[in-house]
Amino acid sequence: MQNTTRRGLLRSAALAAAALPAAGFSRQANAETSPQFEAIYDVIVVGSGVAGTIAAIAAAEKGARVLMLEKLNRLGGTSRFSGLNFACVGSPAQKTKGVKDTPEMLARDMQKVSGGFGSYELALVMAQNTARAEKFMTERGVRWDGRLLKLGGHSAERCLIPEGDGAGLLTALWAHMKTLENITVITSAKADEVILDDAGRAVGVEVRTNYRFDMSDSSEESNKTGRKTRFGAKRGVVFATGGFSRDKAFRSVEVPFLAGVSTTTSEGATAASLKTLVRAGACPVHLMLYRFAYALPTEDMVWGMMIDPATGKRFMSEGSSRNTLAEGSLKLRLANGDRKPFMIYDDKALSKFHNMNRIGRSLNGLNGIDGTMYKFDTLEALCEHYGADAKAVAESLKVYNEGIRSKKDAFEKPLERTGRAVEPLTETGPFYGIVVSPRLNYTPGGIRFDAKARALSMKDGSPIPGLYVCGEAGGGLHGAERMTACSMPACAVFGLIAGEEAAAMNPTNI
Numbered sequence: 001m002q003n004t005t006r007r008g009l010l011r012s013a014a015l016a017a018a019a020l021p022a023a024g025f026s027r028q029a030n031a032e033t034s035p036q037f038e039a040i041y042d043v044i045v046v047g048s049g050v051a052g053t054i055a056a057i058a059a060a061e062k063g064a065r066v067l068m069l070e071k072l073n074r075l076g077g078t079s080r081f082s083g084l085n086f087a088c089v090g091s092p093a094q095k096t097k098g099v100k101d102t103p104e105m106l107a108r109d110m111q112k113v114s115g116g117f118g119s120y121e122l123a124l125v126m127a128q129n130t131a132r133a134e135k136f137m138t139e140r141g142v143r144w145d146g147r148l149l150k151l152g153g154h155s156a157e158r159c160l161i162p163e164g165d166g167a168g169l170l171t172a173l174w175a176h177m178k179t180l181e182n183i184t185v186i187t188s189a190k191a192d193e194v195i196l197d198d199a200g201r202a203v204g205v206e207v208r209t210n211y212r213f214d215m216s217d218s219s220e221e222s223n224k225t226g227r228k229t230r231f232g233a234k235r236g237v238v239f240a241t242g243g244f245s246r247d248k249a250f251r252s253v254e255v256p257f258l259a260g261v262s263t264t265t266s267e268g269a270t271a272a273s274l275k276t277l278v279r280a281g282a283c284p285v286h287l288m289l290y291r292f293a294y295a296l297p298t299e300d301m302v303w304g305m306m307i308d309p310a311t312g313k314r315f316m317s318e319g320s321s322r323n324t325l326a327e328g329s330l331k332l333r334l335a336n337g338d339r340k341p342f343m344i345y346d347d348k349a350l351s352k353f354h355n356m357n358r359i360g361r362s363l364n365g366l367n368g369i370d371g372t373m374y375k376f377d378t379l380e381a382l383c384e385h386y387g388a389d390a391k392a393v394a395e396s397l398k399v400y401n402e403g404i405r406s407k408k409d410a411f412e413k414p415l416e417r418t419g420r421a422v423e424p425l426t427e428t429g430p431f432y433g434i435v436v437s438p439r440l441n442y443t444p445g446g447i448r449f450d451a452k453a454r455a456l457s458m459k460d461g462s463p464i465p466g467l468y469v470c471g472e473a474g475g476g477l478h479g480a481e482r483m484t485a486c487s488m489p490a491c492a493v494f495g496l497i498a499g500e501e502a503a504a505m506n507p508t509n510i
């Protein structure tokens, strides 16, 4: 039975909170009520991934009474499954190592891969605030694993890796959040509509509590569960609702050939909140752009050789960008009877990977759909496993190795990455194989926002008063190819800005 009274709601929120990992957030004692709203806070944050968590903490630390809503029955969104590698300019690690880097360098790196779509201005604001975001997180318990990496596309060593990946980072922030009396968290609570006052200012949200997310409905349109209620926000409403990679119906309207592609994002990554924001007058942008990822880091594919099982031959550079690799391999599959290409590595190649955790997960069969890596003593055994002609693959390997030795690769792949050389592969074994299967992991499109994380209106591009958007819910910053380790800084920086700005708004009289 659902809780329909206010007291029932409070109890169910407390029970939900008690079940949260490293959580147990208190119900705020001093929320106000009114005939129009079940409870009134200063700031409402929708979404509990890294952007929402940081926004909630930032607003609460400015003195705001904060309500954080999460539609799933657990916190963390996609952020929880992510590595959350963090491109940061001016970190203590860079200072210790004497790395020369500037916000402009990072913003320019991002522009280079954006295909002319990304916003240099927003990228610069992001880059200028990364050191502040790093300090904010570190002071609130986040730990970094000590590495400073120059990942694909970055012109400097600047990427930090959180201890315990995304889950570790969030667990630290939630432990801090627990110490803040003025944050209330309700899980299984879906924000359906933004409430605007007569002047067009966002003053609250229509919500369904006791919402039961249904995995079989990736658009959430047929999900009618939950109890309808309204929460008020005197200062601001922050949407940190993530991307929409899971929404098959929505993405196949935008890009039909993406209908069947799998994704590694959270089950909550639907387009429902994007539609909510559009109904409130916000402007969507770049909805046809997608970003792919692979079971193993894209930038580490360069160390191996990629083969079409139908021919036993290479067909493109393994050092290509993630979207080029996705396009190349998906088009190949259209032509070869949907047979997935596979990578061949050897021990030396594996030792060059920047993320050994993911190799470990792959070798142990713990890296999701198409994420398992197998070890073979001979090339014949590997080819049998992937259904490829062993003679053709042996010939491809010989030609590949000659190309690497003579520095004339047939597909002009880069022969150096992160200061390390691509080397010829063993011809005697052991070998390692894994299929190449692009998975959607990010949607660069979303709601247009400005440097203060304000959602911009469809009508005239002006900020919608009281409405903020941050993290993957925002669009227009990255463009066609979001650079690796750059969603995390966007989430952290604009989460921080959104929380601070919302808390600083003049209170409205609701």
Ligand SMILES: Cc1cc2nc3c(=O)[nH]c(=O)nc-3n(C[C@H](O)[C@H](O)[C@H](O)COP(=O)(O)OP(=O)(O)OC[C@H]3O[C@@H](n4cnc5c(N)ncnc54)[C@H](O)[C@@H]3O)c2cc1C
Binding pocket: 046, 047, 048, 049, 050, 051, 052, 069, 070, 071, 072, 075, 076, 077, 078, 079, 080, 081, 082, 083, 084, 085, 086, 189, 190, 191, 192, 240, 241, 242, 243, 264, 265, 266, 268, 269, 272, 273, 441, 442, 470, 471, 472, 473, 484, 485, 486, 487, 488, 489, 491
């Ligand atoms: C496997 C993987 C690895 C990645 N690795 C990296 C990396 O190393 N570095 C990097 O920069 N990026 C990485 N990314 C991308 C990055 O993790 C995400 O872009 C980022 O975590 C998104 O954070 P967010 O807070 O915006 O959204 P999310 O973490 O998705 O959180 C949004 C939350 O909002 C909730 N929500 C949505 N709508 C509503 C609603 N109406 N009401 C209530 N709740 C709602 C959702 O359920 C969800 O919990 C990776 C992505 C994947 C999938």
